[in-house]
Amino acid sequence: MPVTPPLPQISVNNKPSIVSWNRLEPRPIDWQFNRALRVEVRDAAWMLARQWQIGEFRAEDRASPAFAYIEYDVAKLTHYKAGHMLNSQNPQEAYSDSIPLEVQVEREEVPVDLNRRLQMGQYWIRLIMSLLELPKQEYKTLLQELRTAFPIPLPQDSLNGYSLDYGLSQSNPAERQMLSLSAGRAFDGEKFYRRIKDNLSWLADLANTVYPDDTAKADYVIETLGNKVFPQFELWYNRLFSQPTLVNQNNPNGPKIKAWENSSLEYKFKAVSSQVEDGYQRDKFLVGDDYSSGRLDWYGFDIEPTEVTYQLQENYGGNTKIQTYKRTFFPTNLEYPGAPNARWWEFEDSKVNVGKISIDTADLGRMFFLDFMFLYNGDWFSFPVNMETGSICKVKKLVVTDVFGRRHDIKPAGEGSDTNSNELDWGRWSMYAMSERGKPDTSDRSIFLPPTVASAMEGEPIEKVSFLRDEMANLVWGVEQVIPNGLGRGMSGSQAAVALTEYFNGKGQNTPLTTTNSDFIYKLANTVPENWIPFIPTKVPDSDRNIQYQLGAMPRVVEGLQLDPDNRIVDGRTVNDTIVNSRSQLLMELDNPDNPYIYEEEVPREGTTVTRSFQRTRWFNGKTYVWLGRQKKAGRGEGSSGLLFDQLIPVPPAS
Known part of the structure; x- marks a missing residue:
């Protein structure tokens, strides 16, 4: 019969005691991650352990995409309107991609300063000398008459009091020197242009003053100045600067309409495009009411909801045609400079040395980039979709077929899941999408390629x-x-x-x-x-x-x-x-x-x-x-x- 040893007596202490734990975790000596990114090679056992560490031995039931079918609508911008959305007094104009949208938004009337008046006067002289065939002395007489009729004034000081114009001139040395040089030697080309533009018949008074006794010569001067010189000058003048053309209906003689709002110190404008919903064409307002950075891009726009609806066949003016494209592509792995290859041990080029990236624990931006590069890069694929500048694209359908023949209907990430329409914001994901006003839970599915300048x-x-x-x-x-x-x-x-x-x-x-x-x-x-x-x-x-x-x-x-x-x-x-x-x-x-x-x-x-x-x-x-x-x-x-x-x-x- 076996002998069972007596069990030891365990004393139980019912008094409270302080229990503590120490967490053991590895701590690198260096704060840099450079060595971990070098993929150093050791012995065979180390290489197998490294493959196990990065998950190359883990089997996953998934397939790569074989081809993708995409269906999308593309619409061009049709109209442009300067000013705030609520300001209905400003008319809208048909948009043309012959001018950058950035120029159309920012441009304003260029003030007519002394330099511009002299420049216009010199170009008048150049055109007159080249298109008007006159003797040399008659050229001098005609130009002297222009200097008399449209002089460059030189401010004079008051002997007994003061002259504000003279004081302003004294505070501007560069302008004062130019006035002293040009007064009596040049004429105001801008005033001459306005006089002819407002009253073309004034040329008869000018010609009769120069040729009081020669009717034939006076008629020749009137004909040449009115039909040859003036049209060429106006063509040159309009090409100098891009300026707004819309007239304020409440003040026709006032300044032209521009997009700058003085109260907010920002540009406010809207661009109009089109979209199709349930067989009808609807206006799509792209509003930019807080642009002031100097470089316009897609993120400067929001979608403004509208209730204006009309049928597809209605002619609204401008280019309102919506084109639907259906394409089939072969998706390829996402590629960018420094992107790793699909397999860990595959040799890569040395154009981008990822191991040289300087990063520490506080550099979240680079950490996110490296995290995407090494862990998620292989799960992203791309295929090209061509768009014209100044168009807006909306993907209607995207179906991906994998190598096993299974079809996957891809939904926009910003819409959330189909099973839970009330999904919270943290369940959605979107990037490069414009916000739709009045709907903070969703983002617009359109992609806008604004017709803005690449550099200026x-x-x-x-x-x-x-x-x-x-x-x-x-x-x-x-x-x-x-x-x-x-x-x-x-x-x-x-x-x-x-x-x-x-x-x-x-x-x-x-x-x-x-x-x-x-x-x-x-x-x-x-x-x-x-x-x-x-x-x-x-x-x-x-x-x-x-x-x-x-x-x-x-x-x-x-x-x-x-x-x-x-x-x-x-x-x-x-x-x-x-x-x-x-x-x-x-x-x-x-x-x-x-x-x-x-x-x-x-x-x-x-x-x-x-x-x-x-x-x-x-x-x-x-x-x-x-x-x-x-x-x-x-x-x-x-x-x-x-x-x-x-x-x-x-x-x-x-x-």
Whole structure:
């Protein structure tokens, strides 16, 4: 009979005790992953273990795609409309891909400065000399008559008072030198062009003045200038710059319609395309209402829902034809520079050294890229779908047949699963898709290839305005850092303001201070540089908390000089010598009684900088476009103007 040893007595401690665990995990000596990416080769056992580690021995019941069938609709852009969607006053125009959409959105009227007037005058002379056959002396007589009728004025100073035009000229050395050189030697080509365009019969007055006694010669000059010189000049003039052409119906003689919105400091526009739903053709609005970066792309658009529906056969104007394509392709593995081969041990080229990628644990972007490259790259396939520039494509059907003959109906990832229509956002996945307004749970299935430029040359800004907050003064300032110099370039706004102030101070008469026994002098307010234009926070109508910034005015005070308080019209704008007027087009447009506001959110704490510059590009048809556009960037923080009110200034002791 076997003897069973007695069991040991186990003492149980019912008192609570502190139990702790230590987690053991490997920690690399180096924070870099370079060595792990080199695929170093060891002995055979190590290589087998490495294959097991990366899953090459794991059997998976899957197949590769053999071919794919795709069916999709392609529609071209049909119309374009500048301005906000709610602004129904702006007409829309038929879109043509002969011009880049970026140019059509950004372009605005180019101001007629001194340089442009002289350039137009010189081209008039070139055409007259080449197309009008006259003796040399008669050429001189005709050109002298043009100089007399359309002179280049040279501002003159006032002996007893002041001249604002002369002061502005003194603050612009480059323009002053050009005026001194061209006054009396050239004529204003822009005024000559407007005179003929508005009244072609005026050429008879010009010819009769030059040839009062020779009717035949006068008729020859009228015929040549009207039928040969003027058409060629107008053709050259229209090719200089790309400018907007739509006229504001409420103000036909005013500026042309452009997409820039002053209140938001952004471009607002829409492009119209078409889509097919249930046998009907529907407008598809692609809205861009927050574009200001200077480079337009597909992600600058949102889909605006519309209820306008009409049948396919209806002629809406423009190119509204929707083309349906059916294609069968052989999918290929996704390829890009540095992509690994399908098998782990297959040799690759050395054009991209993945092992040299510098990465650490905090570099999430590169970690995601490497994770996709090594783990998921083999599961992605691609096949080409050709699209024309300026078209929008919507995939209707995608069926993939694998090597086992099974057919798979592929659904867009952004739609979620078919079994759960209320699937949450985390269950969806989409990329390179435009958002559809009013439907935050889904993304639009269309792919838009906007007709924008690949690259463009951009000149130095001719205008630069920095909007910055001044918390001490409770104001926002529009600081004109760069203003136009009248010759197609920009100049320092601060230097021009100092020069203009010095001119006015030189015209004033310093009055001696009244003798007083007081220790302090009271000063109502000090002044700020004239290139600092104030914006005053004002309450939005019918709102208790919303604030907008309204363009204000700074008084111009010159000691010992009486300024003219009367208003007058200069270049279509009401000016007053007692008020500091802005000298940049960016701020001049805000000097509008109908809408002198900027939204509060457009001037954050870091500020906002808006520039205006010329750009040039070449389109796919070989045509060159030059236009004047704007761009908004982040500022450099808050600022202080030094504006103070109600000062008590100590009186310096008598020497």
